[in-house]
Amino acid sequence: MKKLASLATAGLLLALAPLAAFAAEGQKEAKHISFAHEGPFGTFDRQQLQRGYKVYKEVCSTCHSMRFVAFRNLAEGGIFTEEQVKALAASVSVKDASTESGERPGLPADHFPSPFATEDDAKNANGGAVPPDLSLITKARPGWYGTFNQLVNGIGGPQYVYSVLTGYETAPAELAAEAPAGKHYNPYFGSGHWIGMAAPLTPGRVVYDDKPEGYEATVDEMAKDVSAFLSWTAEPKMEERKQLGFMVMIYLAVFSILLYLVKKKIWADQH
Ligand code: HEC
Numbered sequence: 001m002k003k004l005a006s007l008a009t010a011g012l013l014l015a016l017a018p019l020a021a022f023a024a025e026g027q028k029e030a031k032h033i034s035f036a037h038e039g040p041f042g043t044f045d046r047q048q049l050q051r052g053y054k055v056y057k058e059v060c061s062t063c064h065s066m067r068f069v070a071f072r073n074l075a076e077g078g079i080f081t082e083e084q085v086k087a088l089a090a091s092v093s094v095k096d097a098s099t100e101s102g103e104r105p106g107l108p109a110d111h112f113p114s115p116f117a118t119e120d121d122a123k124n125a126n127g128g129a130v131p132p133d134l135s136l137i138t139k140a141r142p143g144w145y146g147t148f149n150q151l152v153n154g155i156g157g158p159q160y161v162y163s164v165l166t167g168y169e170t171a172p173a174e175l176a177a178e179a180p181a182g183k184h185y186n187p188y189f190g191s192g193h194w195i196g197m198a199a200p201l202t203p204g205r206v207v208y209d210d211k212p213e214g215y216e217a218t219v220d221e222m223a224k225d226v227s228a229f230l231s232w233t234a235e236p237k238m239e240e241r242k243q244l245g246f247m248v249m250i251y252l253a254v255f256s257i258l259l260y261l262v263k264k265k266i267w268a269d270q271h
Pocket of ligand 1: 061062114130132200226
């Protein structure tokens, strides 16, 4: 009995343990913004994913790889048509040792090419900091902490990315003095306040295809769109998962009603 009790306690403690490590000292909790794909019935906003892809392609891809995503995934996810994906893939050149030049235009089956050949190259080009691969970043970085908080609000991965992109501030006077060379003050960054990435977005940096000519996209919009896109890259099958979960719930509900009716019938003459 004692053993059982201690097992139960251990289980309870395990369940209450934070899902992720604690926040870095002084790290600000990510801004609470909402996305179309959140909640039990949320689906991705395809137009937003198209814009987010453009932001990744034109801005982030110069430094950050996205190794786990192939061009064809964009068609499978219903973000672009097969024709569009062919054209997008063909617009980049990928390494291929079997060709004479060692390179060829991309095909839909190719994964996104990495901007740097080795980690050392990436480090050298970025003042010693390695730009992490972005494929799974919204699953790898929580925006806030606490088991209950994460259970109710999700881990806040896309909010973390959004907050880092929009979170550059002037360093408080007491910290400004110790600013490391080439680093920028950003209290949302998960590894201390100083980030080795200069603010990558500026107003109008990306021209949106679904907006009228001359429209100047704000940093806020671009940050939100690319964060939504990175939620999709981290879990492209999210909608199927939610749908399946919903079907299972309906099935269980119907099954419970049937069981109840059967039980009533079997025991009818016993009352
Ligand atoms: C000029 C190169 C460069 C560009 C462009 C760039 N980044 Fe970064 N990024 C970096 C580097 C370098 C780091 C690592 C910083 C560090 O560790 O101090 C980083 C870090 C990050 C982080 C924090 C990751 C973590 O470890 O918590 C996120 C999120 C991020 N970048 C997203 C983006 C997005 C989204 C874009 C496009 C809008 C982008 N970056 C554009 C170089 C870049």
